[in-house]
Amino acid sequence: MSDKQADIKPWGGRFSEPTDQFVERFTASVGFDQRLYHHDINGSLAHAQMLASVGVLTDDEYRQISEGLEAIRGEIERGEFNWSVSLEDVHMNIEARLTDRIGITGKKLHTGRSRNDQVATDIRLYLRDEIDSIAGELTRLQQGLCDLAEREADTIMPGFTHLQTAQPVTFGHHLLAWNAMLERDYERLMDCRKRVNRCPLGAAALAGTTYPINRELTAQLLGFDGPTENSLDSVSDRDFAIEFTACASIVMTHLSRFSEELVLWTSAQFNFINLPDRFCTGSSIMPQKKNPDVPE
CATH class of the missing domain: 1.10.275.10 (Fumarase/aspartase (N-terminal domain))
Structure with a gap:
């Protein structure tokens, strides 16, 4: 150079x-x-x-x-x-x-700004959009589950504990259990969003700026709930991002749980459901197999 x-x-x-x-x-x-x-x-x-x-x-x-x-x-x-x-x-x-x-x-x-408060602002704007996108997808999945649960309200299936047959339930009731988990995931994301949605611009490098800036106006223009309160904290902390990853990991744990149940239910031992061929794969040596690779 x-x-x-x-x-x-x-x-x-x-x-x-x-x-x-x-x-x-x-x-x-x-x-x-x-x-x-x-x-x-x-x-x-x-x-x-x-x-x-x-x-x-x-x-x-x-x-x-x-x-x-x-x-x-x-x-x-x-x-x-x-x-x-x-x-x-x-x-x-x-x-x-x-x-x-x-x-x-x-x-x-x-x-009147530094890369420090600029980076912190960009990350908050990015995470806010990601939270809104994920929340939208959760709502779409919940709507699908509730629609299916209503159609399957009278479909009897065994409930399990320890993978052993326990008590009879309905397929609709089971689907609503998934919906309840996703509802809590949605609530956690919305609560996290409150702490993401504060504007660090104006904190500059760490101690603000002598220029006559208007932090409230900047926050308003960017759709934030308001400016952050302490300049040092504004540029140095990323706990809002850690909180988001924690919320996201719980979402993924629930989705993994749902997926594993689909894998079990499509097996010959359970044979509860039949996934469409377009969401499955086959075996090169065992033509009778229909593998639930997507939920896996």
């Missing part, structure tokens, strides 16, 4: 030599965090609008930045964007491209 390339790093002002190429590859996150581009651009648009509202940006500068960001979004979605490892992450790649497109005005976008 040339010295000129080193100069484009926003933190490179005090450094006298470029970053070693091995170090660049080792520390770069752009290979996986580029998936955050949509949320990064949305966060930047809100930040720019807030800066314009408090007089840090002129109306023309805000227009240039917002139009430039939307153009970059288009480049990414069309597969025309050149992701650079030397620019480390999604944030610097987009910001550098913005400066390429609109000149020095592009650098003003970073006024």
Whole structure:
């Protein structure tokens, strides 16, 4: 990498030599965090609008930045964007491209913020969308289970304990047990969403900024319930992400349980249900087999 390339790093002002190429590859996150581009651009648009509202940006500068960001979004979605490892992450790649497109005005976008609060915001926006998507899929599955349970309300089947026949139940009742588990999964995700949905922008690197920013406006523009309360906590903690993975692991445990019951019920020993052929596979040596590979 040339010295000129080193100069484009926003933190490179005090450094006298470029970053070693091995170090660049080792520390770069752009290979996986580029998936955050949509949320990064949305966060930047809100930040720019807030800066314009408090007089840090002129109306023309805000227009240039917002139009430039939307153009970059288009480049990414069309597969025309050149992701650079030397620019480390999604944030610097987009910001550098913005400066390429609109000149020095592009650098003003970073006024009053750090990559620290920018990253924290992007992750929260990303997780919020993922939670909403998963919650939607859970609701769709629950609706299917309830519809089937209603149709099978009078279908008698054995209930089991220790895999031994215990008491008679109905197939509909069993399906509603699955629905009850998914309902708790949904509730956990919605509760987690409350802690995800706080805006860290304005915390900057760790102690805020002297610029006259409006954190409440930024939070409102991004659909957050409000700004986070402590700047140090805002940029340093990811407990909301750990909480999400805990909720997701419980969802997956329930889905695994449902799947294992389907595997048992399709076996010759149980023969309770028959999965459609399009969801099964066969054996190359035993043509009589119909394997429930999807639930497996």
